Amino acid sequence: MQTNILKLDCLRKTFGGVVAVDDLSLSFNKGEVTSLIGPNGAGKTTVFNLITGFLKPTSGKINFNDTELNHKKPHVIAAMGIGRTFQNVQVFSNMTVLENVMVGRHLRSRSGMFFSSILPPMLRGEEKRIRSSAKERLALLGLDQYADVPAGSLPLGNQRMLEIARALALEPTLLFLDEPASGLNARETVVMGRLIQKIKSMNITVVLVEHDMELVMDISDKVAVINFGKLIAEGTPNEVQLNPDVINAYLGT
Amino acid sequence: MKIKDYIGIGILIIVIAAMPDLVGNDYYLGVLIFTAFNCLTCTGLCLLMGYTGQISIGHGAFIAIGAYSSAILTTKLGWSPWTAMGCGVLLAAITAVIVGIPTMRLKGHYLAMATLGFASIVHIVSVAAVDVTGGPSGISGIPRLQIFGFALNSDTRNFYFSWGVVVVGLYLAVNLIHSRVGRGLQAIHGSEDAASSLGVNIAVDKIKILVLSAIYASISGSLYAHYVLYIDPGPFDIMHSVLLVTMVAVGGLHNIWGAITGAVLLSLLPEFLSFLSEYLQGIGIRYQTDYDTLIYGSILLLIMLFLPEGLFEGLSRSLKSISGFRGKLAGRSSERAD
Ligand SMILES: Nc1ncnc2c1ncn2[C@@H]1O[C@H](COP(=O)(O)OP(=O)(O)OP(=O)(O)O)[C@@H](O)[C@H]1O
Ligand SMILES: [Mg+2]
Numbered sequence: 001m002q003t004n005i006l007k008l009d010c011l012r013k014t015f016g017g018v019v020a021v022d023d024l025s026l027s028f029n030k031g032e033v034t035s036l037i038g039p040n041g042a043g044k045t046t047v048f049n050l051i052t053g054f055l056k057p058t059s060g061k062i063n064f065n066d067t068e069l070n071h072k073k074p075h076v077i078a079a080m081g082i083g084r085t086f087q088n089v090q091v092f093s094n095m096t097v098l099e100n101v102m103v104g105r106h107l108r109s110r111s112g113m114f115f116s117s118i119l120p121p122m123l124r125g126e127e128k129r130i131r132s133s134a135k136e137r138l139a140l141l142g143l144d145q146y147a148d149v150p151a152g153s154l155p156l157g158n159q160r161m162l163e164i165a166r167a168l169a170l171e172p173t174l175l176f177l178d179e180p181a182s183g184l185n186a187r188e189t190v191v192m193g194r195l196i197q198k199i200k201s202m203n204i205t206v207v208l209v210e211h212d213m214e215l216v217m218d219i220s221d222k223v224a225v226i227n228f229g230k231l232i233a234e235g236t237p238n239e240v241q242l243n244p245d246v247i248n249a250y251l252g253t
Numbered sequence: 254m255k256i257k258d259y260i261g262i263g264i265l266i267i268v269i270a271a272m273p274d275l276v277g278n279d280y281y282l283g284v285l286i287f288t289a290f291n292c293l294t295c296t297g298l299c300l301l302m303g304y305t306g307q308i309s310i311g312h313g314a315f316i317a318i319g320a321y322s323s324a325i326l327t328t329k330l331g332w333s334p335w336t337a338m339g340c341g342v343l344l345a346a347i348t349a350v351i352v353g354i355p356t357m358r359l360k361g362h363y364l365a366m367a368t369l370g371f372a373s374i375v376h377i378v379s380v381a382a383v384d385v386t387g388g389p390s391g392i393s394g395i396p397r398l399q400i401f402g403f404a405l406n407s408d409t410r411n412f413y414f415s416w417g418v419v420v421v422g423l424y425l426a427v428n429l430i431h432s433r434v435g436r437g438l439q440a441i442h443g444s445e446d447a448a449s450s451l452g453v454n455i456a457v458d459k460i461k462i463l464v465l466s467a468i469y470a471s472i473s474g475s476l477y478a479h480y481v482l483y484i485d486p487g488p489f490d491i492m493h494s495v496l497l498v499t500m501v502a503v504g505g506l507h508n509i510w511g512a513i514t515g516a517v518l519l520s521l522l523p524e525f526l527s528f529l530s531e532y533l534q535g536i537g538i539r540y541q542t543d544y545d546t547l548i549y550g551s552i553l554l555l556i557m558l559f560l561p562e563g564l565f566e567g568l569s570r571s572l573k574s575i576s577g578f579r580g581k582l583a584g585r586s587s588e589r590a591d
Binding site: 039052054073074075078079083084086090091092093094095099102104105107108109111112113114118120125126127130163166167169170184 | 453
């Protein structure tokens, strides 16, 4: 028996006249990789933004482990153990690669403004722990040789890896990846696929938005297809691939 | 690296210690004391602008709040300067929260506009509220600071004290930058969305850093009042706020040492210009004070064009590339020797 970690109930989002997400009901199983696919403009990123608090739903409910997420701010949702990456990569280009991941430890450390500025020796232990766990994440993603490089100078593929390292530093139980393979070459995409499987093996539930169908079909336990904000199919990769509605949505009107 | 910053502070302390003997002239010592006040304000402003990416064009107002709190509370109510300074800090912090809350939630340059408006209000009040602020004629008879009965009654003492405060302010800022909180602030600058996705409470952190920078400015204002012993609205106008932003930007936004460099250079520039005008007059060229503005503007323009990352980063990068080039030459000649 599978347990849900996240459940969307009649989720709806409109932008003026545009219905970006149209009464979407969908649940995500704990420990699985679920892919959310659909043509451009289908509403996938909007779903991510609704769940992670960057957008407010017009109506509907989002439940994470039986807690309602509606109207919570992004940083509160992060504190509940939900991590994410961005379709248009958002590394902190003014900081080094290691510092980027250290920001990911923000919620796993406590020191405030007062002690940080007045008594830094008191926080040396915490600072050391932040640094070493950030380095672990970098090593996991094979970025350790870039630790002291400004993040903005990394090639796109590595920036996408860095975003994942940073999100993993949060120690999430649920991770949203928005097109992690876009802009990556074939070899990098294979590495990304293996990485996502590794993340799954760390007991992290993954929700993936991706246009690379080979990658999606390879690593997903479940695939949900949306078009114009509506769910049109849901099932195992095989089931979805054979669904005539899906073929229609992808091959044209 | 933090070590580099600590070494920088060490060098600064040595320079400060030697300075009064090197200068040996009370007028220039006075100029350097004003420079210290600007350095203090710019340190706080750099945390806000350079590291967190929030622009304030109204920090002159926080300086005014500190200066007027000190002046009014000591002369009219007979409070001790230290208590008055503490009150100024509190008042500056509270106004920073009030200005910050409505703007910090919004993206974009709302803070710049709000602080600009706020600064003009403070300036107007300082001119118009004659009963409290003395209006355009200001407040005189402000007492000197005393440290454990030790009066700051000479320029040398004031010099050491105000630069001592700058060193403490820098030390705190450097520690903050290299901490969890400081990384959160830099993350906000880099990407607000990514920062909040990692649990940084961006609205609260932006207000906190605005408050901290307002406190720096307020202390600088109080020190100014207790050094000059007389204040009027003049030095706290919008132009001064703009000048502070320029100091931070010229030195280099993303580096606290850049802010210090910019503050020192732009504080000393008027002195260089008066040297220049005397020299030109000496050789028979008529120099008008209007030229000051022209030279000012040209310097800024040149820096922004050729060293957009600021004087500090720009010059250190050029030095590095020169030494790197030398290194390469040396490497090549040793290869040849093999
Ligand atoms: N902030 C916004 N304001 C107005 N309209 C928006 C906004 N964000 C998304 N939309 C619209 O909502 C619809 C869904 O967009 P969304 O970005 O979620 O699509 P997507 O499935 O992620 O597409 P892609 O595969 O191209 O990334 C589109 O029509 C888009 O124009
Ligand atoms: Mg998208």
